[in-house]
Amino acid sequence: MKEYLKPFENTKNQLKHYVTIDFLKNHPHKIKRCAEIWLEVLGKIWVPEVTLDQVVENLHNHLNDNQLPITFVALDDEVPVGMCSLRKNDGILPNLMPWLGSLVVDPVYQKQGIGNKLVEVTKLKAQELGFDTLHLFAFDATIPEYYQRLGWNIISMDNFKRHPVTVMQCLLI
Numbered sequence: 001m002k003e004y005l006k007p008f009e010n011t012k013n014q015l016k017h018y019v020t021i022d023f024l025k026n027h028p029h030k031i032k033r034c035a036e037i038w039l040e041v042l043g044k045i046w047v048p049e050v051t052l053d054q055v056v057e058n059l060h061n062h063l064n065d066n067q068l069p070i071t072f073v074a075l076d077d078e079v080p081v082g083m084c085s086l087r088k089n090d091g092i093l094p095n096l097m098p099w100l101g102s103l104v105v106d107p108v109y110q111k112q113g114i115g116n117k118l119v120e121v122t123k124l125k126a127q128e129l130g131f132d133t134l135h136l137f138a139f140d141a142t143i144p145e146y147y148q149r150l151g152w153n154i155i156s157m158d159n160f161k162r163h164p165v166t167v168m169q170c171l172l173i
């Protein structure tokens, strides 16, 4: 197992337990739950026209571990609680590559460091694939603060499906 995929300790309801991050490729039967989390915390707010079936179909293209696109899933004892993807493109600025996208954590599991860990493994994978910069865009106007705390910088503003988005980058070296 890759060092960065080792289970990490987590505290929920004052009980210590372990969250594992793995390639979604190794858990294809968990795609539907990942798609539901994505729709609940991101999709229904920003792109409500996207259906569960479309998200599921798209995630089937992400069942890779050494070529893009790749999705990581966070698992609490086999239950999917979050995910994050590494892609060539995320729908804007095709001259930039690669992109971190679809970072979502089940609301019940938020604020326990799982998002941070998903970003970390995605950065490490991008680095392992030879990239020296990673990009993302954020819909929510407050979320750039979160990424800035993780070492990302705002590089521009853009639009995705008529929504203004903040474009950020992170140097991997």
Ligand SMILES: CC(C)(COP(=O)(O)OP(=O)(O)OC[C@H]1O[C@@H](n2cnc3c(N)ncnc32)[C@H](O)[C@@H]1OP(=O)(O)O)[C@@H](O)C(=O)NCCC(=O)NCCS
Pocket: 041, 042, 102, 103, 104, 105, 106, 109, 110, 111, 112, 113, 114, 115, 116, 117, 136, 137, 138, 139, 140, 142, 143, 144, 145, 146
């Ligand atoms: C963003 C998200 C993935 C973070 O996951 P998480 O597991 O809760 O993240 P962590 O535990 O590593 O970090 C939690 C911190 O992020 C902050 N945060 C979460 N959402 C935020 C937002 N919209 N704006 C600013 N800060 C935010 C929390 O306040 C918390 O701060 P604290 O540590 O000072 O309490 C999760 O909140 C989520 O799924 N949000 C909805 C989807 C989304 O916006 N995804 C990002 C797309 S660019």
